[in-house]
Amino acid sequence: QVQLVESGGGLVQAGGSLRLSCAASGRGFSNYAMGWFRQAQGKEREFVAVISISGANRYYGDSVKGRFTISRDNAKNAVYLQMNSLKPEETAVYYCAAGGGGTSAVARGSADYWGKGTLVTVSS
DSSP: OEEEEEOOOOOEEEEEEEEEEEEEEESSSGGSSSEEEETTTOOOEEEEEEEEESOOOOOOOTTTTTTEEEEEETTTEEEEEOOOOGGGGGOOOEEEEEEEOHHHHHHTOSSSEOOOOOOEEEOO
16 A cells, blocks of 8 residues: 655746655555646646656656656655646646556556645746
C-alpha cells in the first residue's frame, strides 16, 4: 500500500512558476512509475507528465512540453513537478499517481494509487 500526498499548490500569476511535490509513504515507491495529472473544474482529468522507476524516461502531455519538468528522488520517496510559464487555463487540481504497470499505463490513467490533489490557481 502506498499513500500519496501532494503539496506546493497555490496562487500564482500568469507566467509564473510553481513546484509541486508528492510524498509517498508505505512500501515500494521505487517499484512504481509516477505521474502527474490535473483536472480543471467541469473538465475531464488530463495527463500532465510521467516518469519511469529509474527516472531515465519522462513523457509529457503536449500542452506542457518544454514548460514542465517531472523528477523523482527514490531515496526520499518523492516526485516533483516543476511548472514554468503557467497559464490561467492551467488552473486545476493536480494529482500525483503511482502505477506498477509502467509509464504507458500510468499515462493512460491506469494507476494503482492516487493522491487527493493540490489546487493550483493561475491568475491573469
